[in-house]
Structure formats: C-alpha cells, structure tokens
Amino acid sequence: MTATQPNIDRRQLSYIAGQAADARVNVELEAEGMTLNIGPQHPATHGTLRIVVRLDGEQVIEADPIMGYMHRGYEKLVEVRTYPQINTLVNRIDWLGSFANEVPFILACEQLMGIEAPPRAQWIRTLFFELSRIANLTLFLGDMGVQLGAVTPVFYAFRDREHILNQIESATGGRFHPNFDRIGGLKDDLPAGWVDETRRALGHIRKFCDVMEDLIVGNEIFEARTRGIGVIPADVALSYGLSGANVRASGVDWDLRRDSSNSGLVYDKLDWKVWTHPDGDSFARYWVRLQEVREACHMVDQLLDSIPAGPIMAKVPRIIKVPAGEAYVATENPLGEMGYYVVSQGGLEPFRVKIRSASFSNMSIAPWVLKGTYVPDVITILASLYFILGDIDR
Amino acid sequence: MPLSTLALLASFTNQVSASPKLALLAVEFPYWATTLFKLLMAFIAVLIPAGGTVYLYLFKMVSFMQSRLGPMEAGPYGSLQLMAEVGKFAQKEDIFPARADRFVFAAAPYVVLVSTFLLVLVIPFGPDAAFANFDVGVFLALAVSSLSVIGILMAGWASASKYSLLGGLRAAGQLIAYELPLVLAVVGVVIQAGSLNLQRIVQAQVEGEIFGWGALGNPFFLTQIIGFFIFLVAVQAELAQVPFDMPVAESELVSGYMTEYSGFRFLLFFIAEFATANIFAFLASVLFLGGWSLPPFVTDIFGIDSYSNAMNVIGPIVMATKMLLLTFVIYWVRFTYPRFREDQLQRFAWKFLIPLALFNIALTGFFKVAL
Numbered sequence: 001m002t003a004t005q006p007n008i009d010r011r012q013l014s015y016i017a018g019q020a021a022d023a024r025v026n027v028e029l030e031a032e033g034m035t036l037n038i039g040p041q042h043p044a045t046h047g048t049l050r051i052v053v054r055l056d057g058e059q060v061i062e063a064d065p066i067m068g069y070m071h072r073g074y075e076k077l078v079e080v081r082t083y084p085q086i087n088t089l090v091n092r093i094d095w096l097g098s099f100a101n102e103v104p105f106i107l108a109c110e111q112l113m114g115i116e117a118p119p120r121a122q123w124i125r126t127l128f129f130e131l132s133r134i135a136n137l138t139l140f141l142g143d144m145g146v147q148l149g150a151v152t153p154v155f156y157a158f159r160d161r162e163h164i165l166n167q168i169e170s171a172t173g174g175r176f177h178p179n180f181d182r183i184g185g186l187k188d189d190l191p192a193g194w195v196d197e198t199r200r201a202l203g204h205i206r207k208f209c210d211v212m213e214d215l216i217v218g219n220e221i222f223e224a225r226t227r228g229i230g231v232i233p234a235d236v237a238l239s240y241g242l243s244g245a246n247v248r249a250s251g252v253d254w255d256l257r258r259d260s261s262n263s264g265l266v267y268d269k270l271d272w273k274v275w276t277h278p279d280g281d282s283f284a285r286y287w288v289r290l291q292e293v294r295e296a297c298h299m300v301d302q303l304l305d306s307i308p309a310g311p312i313m314a315k316v317p318r319i320i321k322v323p324a325g326e327a328y329v330a331t332e333n334p335l336g337e338m339g340y341y342v343v344s345q346g347g348l349e350p351f352r353v354k355i356r357s358a359s360f361s362n363m364s365i366a367p368w369v370l371k372g373t374y375v376p377d378v379i380t381i382l383a384s385l386y387f388i389l390g391d392i393d394r
Numbered sequence: 395m396p397l398s399t400l401a402l403l404a405s406f407t408n409q410v411s412a413s414p415k416l417a418l419l420a421v422e423f424p425y426w427a428t429t430l431f432k433l434l435m436a437f438i439a440v441l442i443p444a445g446g447t448v449y450l451y452l453f454k455m456v457s458f459m460q461s462r463l464g465p466m467e468a469g470p471y472g473s474l475q476l477m478a479e480v481g482k483f484a485q486k487e488d489i490f491p492a493r494a495d496r497f498v499f500a501a502a503p504y505v506v507l508v509s510t511f512l513l514v515l516v517i518p519f520g521p522d523a524a525f526a527n528f529d530v531g532v533f534l535a536l537a538v539s540s541l542s543v544i545g546i547l548m549a550g551w552a553s554a555s556k557y558s559l560l561g562g563l564r565a566a567g568q569l570i571a572y573e574l575p576l577v578l579a580v581v582g583v584v585i586q587a588g589s590l591n592l593q594r595i596v597q598a599q600v601e602g603e604i605f606g607w608g609a610l611g612n613p614f615f616l617t618q619i620i621g622f623f624i625f626l627v628a629v630q631a632e633l634a635q636v637p638f639d640m641p642v643a644e645s646e647l648v649s650g651y652m653t654e655y656s657g658f659r660f661l662l663f664f665i666a667e668f669a670t671a672n673i674f675a676f677l678a679s680v681l682f683l684g685g686w687s688l689p690p691f692v693t694d695i696f697g698i699d700s701y702s703n704a705m706n707v708i709g710p711i712v713m714a715t716k717m718l719l720l721t722f723v724i725y726w727v728r729f730t731y732p733r734f735r736e737d738q739l740q741r742f743a744w745k746f747l748i749p750l751a752l753f754n755i756a757l758t759g760f761f762k763v764a765l
Contacts, residue, residue, distance in 0.1 A: 034556060036556050036557075036560075042648065058560070145732060148732035148733060149643060149731070149733030150730065150731055150732040150733075151636075151729060152460050152730060155461055155462060159461050216732075219731065219732060221731055221732045221733070221734055222732050224735075225733075225735060225738075374735070374737075375560070375646055376640070376643065376646055378646075
C-alpha cells in the first residue's frame with residue numbers, strides 16, 4: 001500500500017478502503033498515509049457522493065467513489081407504473097435539465113408504438129431540449145467557480161438561469177420538472193408571446209456567457225488551477241465510456257444530436273457545430289461547456305424562427321398500451337449520453353426499463369483520473385467532470 | 395517566535411507604565427482611569443470596526459456584487475442582522491468532538507483573538523491617541539501578528555478531524571511563507587521613515603515632501619508603491635482570504651481548522667478573522683497612507699495643527715476612512731477571485747513576492763543614499 005506499488009490488486013484495495021470507511025471516521029494517522037472520506041456530506045459533492053481517498057501527505061494514492069446514497073430505485077419503480085406516469089418519475093433523474101430526461105424515454109416508447117410526433121411537436125420538443133441544456137450548463141459554468149473558491153459567478157448563474165426557468169415554467173407549468181413531453185406529442189401548445197420573451201431570455205444567457213468568459217476563463221488563477229489538471233486522453237475517455245462534453249473536451253468529435261438517427265428531434269434541420277477541445281484537461285471541459293451553451297442559444301434562436309404550424313399531438317389511443325418489443329434510444333443530454341432500454345410485453349406497464357445515465361458512466365473514470373493528484377485538484381476534477389447526484393443514483 | 399514575542403512584551407511593560415497619564419483633550423486622568431479607558435477603547439477599536447466591516451462589506455457590498463440584497467429584515471435595512479448573528483451563535487451548543495483534546499480545543503480561539511488584541515496595541519489613532527507608543531512598534535506588530543498561527547495549529551490539531559488537521563497544516567505553511575514578504579515590504583517604509591516607531595512613521599509622512607512639493611506630505615504608498623502592493627498581497631494571505639484561502643477552502647476542507655467549532659467558539663474565530671482584517675488595514679494605512687494625519691494642504695485650509703489635540707478626535711475618523719477603503723479592496727478581491735493551489739501560492743510567495751520585496755529594499759536604500 002505505498003506509492004511505489006501502483007499495480008496493487010484492485011479488489012484488495014477496495015476492500016481496504018471500504019473497511020477503513022465503514023469503521024467510522026478513524027482519526028489516527030497511519031504510517032503509510034491517511035484515509036480521508038470526502039462525503040457523503042461535503043460541500044463539493046453537490047449531494048451525497050462519497051469518495052474515499054487514501055492520501056500520502058496531500059497526494060492521492062487511491063480514490064474510490066462510493067455511490068448509492070441517493071438510490072431511489074427508479075428502474076424498479078417504473079415496472080409498476082403506466083407509461084404516462086413514468087414520465088413524472090424520470091423527470092427527477094437529472095434535476096437541473098429535467099425536460100431532457102423525458103425525451104429519450106418518450107422517443108423509445110414512440111419507436112415501440114410506431115408513432116411519430118407531428119412536426120410542430122418535434123420542433124418544440126427540440127426547443128425545450130436545448131432550453132434545459134442551457135438551464136443545466138449555466139449552473140455548471142457558475143458552480144465551477146465556487147469549487148475553485150470564486151463564490152460570485154454562481155450567483156450570476158442562478159440569476160440568469162432564472163430567465164430560462166421562467167420560460168420553461170410559463171409554457172409547461174413546471175419550473176424544475178416540466179413533465180411536458182407526451183407519447184405522440186406534447187402536453188400543451190406554446191402560450192402567446194412566448195417566442196419573444198424567450199428571445200429576451202436568450203439575450204441574458206449570451207451576456208452571462210460573455211461575463212463568464214471574462215471572469216473565469218480569462219482569469220490567470222483559474223487557468224493555473226485547471227490547465228493540465230485531470231488530463232483524460234481520448235482513448236482512455238472512450239474506454240471508460242465517457243460521453244457528452246467530457247469526451248468532446250478530449251478531442252473526440254462525437255455528439256448524439258448529430259450522430260444518431262433518432263426521429264422525433266429536428267437537429268438535422270439546424271445550422272450548428274459540435275465543439276471539441278484537444279487538451280482533455282479541466283479547462284477544456286469548462287471551455288467546451290461554455291461553447292455548448294452559446295451553441296444552444298444559437299440553436300434555440302433558429303428553432304424559434306421556424307416553428308411550423310400544425311397539431312401538437314399525433315393520434316394516440318386514450319389508454320396507452322405499448323406493443324411487445326424492445327427499444328433503446330439514447331440522446332445527447334446536458335450531462336452526456338442518456339439512454340432508455342425499454343422492454344415491453346404489451347401491457348400497461350413496461351416489463352423492464354434500463355436507464356443509462358451519463359453521470360454514472362462519467363464517474364467511473366474518477367479512480368483513474370484522481371490517482372496521483374492533490375486534494376485541491378480532486379475538487380477541480382470532480383467539478384469539471386460535472387455530475388448530478390440524481391443522475392448517478394437513479 | 396512565541397517565546398521571543400513574550401520576552402518582547404515583558405520588556406515593554408516598563409515602557410507602558412512609564413507613561414501613566416494620558417493627555418486627551420487637555421484633561422489629565424489618573425492611572426486607573428487611563429487603564430480602564432484604554433481597555434474599553436481596545437474593545438471598541440477591535441469590535442466596532444469588525445462589526446462595521448462585516449455589515450458593510452460581508453453582508454451588503456458582497457450582496458450587491460452578487461445581485462442580491464443581503465439581510466433586509468432585522469432592523470432598518472438589515473442593520474441589526476449582526477446582533478441576530480451574535481445572538482444565534484451565543485445560543486448554540488458548544489460541541490466538543492468526541493476525541494478532541496479538550497483544553498487545547500477550547501483555548502485555540504482565544505489564542506487567535508489575543509493576537510488580534512495585541513496587534514491593536516501599537517496602532518496610533520492620533521498624535522496622543524495610542525494605546526502605547528513603542529519605539530519598535532513595527533517590530534512588535536509583525537511579531538504578534540504571527541501568534542495567530544499557533545492558535546490555528548492548536549485548533550487544527552485538537553479538533554481530531556482530518557479536515558481540520560489538513561487545514562491547520564496548510565495555514566501554518568502559508569502564514570509562515572507570507573510572514574516574510576510582509577516584513578520585507580515594511581522594511582522599505584522603515585528605511586524611508588528612518589524609524590520603527592509608528593508615530594514617527596506618520597510624522598515622516600506628514601512632514602515629507604515629494605521633490606520639494608509638500609502639499610500632500612509624502613504618503614509612502616506613492617514612493618513605496620511596490621512595498622504597498624506586496625504588503626496588501628501578504629495581508630490577504632495572512633488573513634487566509636481568497637485567493638489565498640487554501641487553509642479554509644470551503645469546497646475542499648469544509649472549513650479547514652474551524653470545521654469542528656460551533657457556537658461561541660466559532661464566533662470568536664469569526665471575530666478574530668474580521669477584526670484582524672481591519673487591524674491589518676489600520677496598520678497598512680499607518681505605514682503607507684499617512685495614518686491619522688490629514689494631507690498638509692487640508693490642514694492648511696482648515697487651519698488645524700497636525701499635532702494639536704483636535705487631531706486626537708479627527709485622527710480616528712481619518713483612520714476609519716482609510717481602513718474602510720483598504721478593507722473594501724480586501725473584500726473586493728476576496729469575492730472575485732478563485733483560489734490558488736497550495737503549491738502555487740507557496741511558489742508565488744517564494745519566487746515572486748520575496749525577490750520583489752528584496753529588490754524594493756535595495757531600490758529604497760539606493761534612493762535613500764542618492765537623494
């Protein structure tokens with residue numbers, strides 16, 4: 001268990017770490033290092049993630065994320081609920097960009113039932129998908145500052161995110177959890193005057209992005225803290241199953257919005273680009289997300305210009321029964337690839353739903369990337385990997 | 395450092411008692427009244443500015459920076475929020491961690507607070523309004539300011555918490571590293587003023603001239619601009635404020651050495667933190683901004699003698715203004731910047747600030763001889 005033996009048996013290590021963690025927080029300094037419990041109650045874990053790190057001084061020898069403190073058993077719960085009811089549940093997975101959770105599930109159900117939403121519904125669905133991306137990532141842009149000690153940016157993030165949340169609320173009635181998507185379309189049409197107000201809200205977000213570029217990206221201390229910290233090469237990122245901005249920051253040009261063939265979203269009709277960064281460090285992950293918020297604003301602008309007229313709901317039976325079959329649909333959510341594998345046996349409820357959430361896979365790289373870093377960098381790296389606890393423990 | 399500091403203090407007691415009578419507004423007080431008065435004034439000089447800056451800057455200015463209002467309910471415009479906070483802390487349970495070293499744990503906040511009160515001892519607020527007029531005031535101030543490290547280490551060790559321990563060790567490393575630029579920055583001022591006595595340093599700034607132009611006096615932040623910068627940076631680090639707040643890094647170490655403290659003991663740490671910020675600002679305004687004095691052209695307009703009794707009343711107001719200006723800068727930086735990593739801030743101290751301070755001393759010495 002010393003730093004000179006990096007290739008020690010993994011099972012043995014996790015056994016030792018688990019023992020040290022479970023036997024209460026022991027305070028004695030051990031000869032070979034110290035076990036530090038970061039979490040489950042800790043300001044940097046945005047919830048209840050626990051990371052057991054073994055330290056040599058302040059250097060991390062071994063880090064082991066322990067999940068499950070907020071496990072709510074969604075995959076089991078959905079088996080006893082009808083399809084429209086499930087929509088309410090999956091809203092709560094990534095609570096910052098809730099609408100984005102509904103989309104892949106609804107798309108999977110539509111695929112099984114052979115329904116396609118009318119064009120107007122598809123347009124508005126894409127619109128809300130991007131709005132929830134903005135709502136989610138703006139908070140990340142501010143929160144990264146808090147993790148590095150700058151407390152002010154997060155207040156700007158909350159202030160400007162409010163405009164987007166107001167727009168989501170005025171159209172859907174739900175501020176955090178819209179529950180707006182339906183199999184075959186949407187719950188409601190847009191209210192009058194919504195388009196202009198959304199444009200105004202986007203103005204606030206664009207200004208916020210510029211402020212963050214000045215306040216955080218242009219700050220020497222921020223650069224010193226994030227450049228070269230937590231570097232994830234492209235091949236490692238792919239082998240650990242990272243997705244979303246984490247993998248794009250490692251230089252992998254992969255975005256499900258462009259690269260998947262899902263029907264039901266209209267990304268192919270928009271003019272936009274996928275941002276990548278070659279470095280793979282914490283700075284790159286921040287920068288890519290900043291550009292993604294701007295790109296999302298650009299996309300929403302185009303969507304607002306071109307919403308087609310027509311119905312918002314396809315012909316769907318009143319009692320939804322999904323025919324027997326299996327479907328896996330994944331979309332590019334704010335946190336990365338989110339997919340639902342829906343198995344139906346033809347009843348009112350699904351037989352089994354497997355949820356592939358982005359943060360869970362993104363977290364899997366933590367032991368690899370945290371090894372050999374220092375305690376302050378642990379926080380930087382975790383913040384830049386960007387996880388939502390609800391998305392890790394479903 | 396502590397032993398030598400105590401010895402230093404002991405040797406000063408003679409000096410203090412040698413001037414038993416305080417002449418304030420031409421009234422002579424007996425010895426006991428002077429002592430009582432000084433004791434009262436020490437509490438006022440430490441606590442009132444601390445409360446004032448906490449309300450003005452920590453509650454209000456920061457709220458406006460962060461596009462919120464801050465406290466608004468307690469009293470008009472939230473002005474009694476401070477009372478509410480103190481009441482809240484006083485009511486809370488005084489929790490000792492199960493495996494804490496109880497005596498050391500209990501004593502640590504007082505050690506930190508004592509350093510603050512000793513620091514205010516040397517600050518002159520007027521020609522006569524000073525608690526003690528030491529000939530080596532600068533030396534004493536810099537010596538007692540490092541006493542707080544001991545309290546912080548005690549807190550970090552005695553808490554029996556890993557976060558506290560890491561925070562305490564980080565604090566010790568950082569405070570020792572930044573002690574050096576702090577002292578070296580002041581050396582430039584001392585060379586220019588030709589004295590370690592803080593009153594003489596103020597006097598040198600009042601009577602000084604900038605190339606024969608004396609309307610402003612010679613506030614040393616003009617000639618010692620490098621020293622002023624180094625002093626402010628080092629003060630920021632001594633106070634463990636952002637960008638040097640690694641010891642209490644909230645997102646990593648929860649609250650560093652203060653993590654396990656609750657109730658009144660936490661309040662003591664809190665008071666010490668903000669009071670020390672003010673007193674360092676007082677010290678900086680004495681060393682670099684002319685202390686309690688007004689610029690000569692102002693005193694000329696109003697016809698006040700810079701060393702008259704009137705300055706004993708005007709002086710504290712002038713000092714408070716300068717202190718508020720400097721603490722504004724401290725909190726402005728604190729709530730704007732991200733923090734350095736431990737190794738980065740050590741590198742910043744040893745590889746940038748200290749060489750720069752040495753260069754400043756050489757430059758000051760050169761001009762002192764040449765001019």
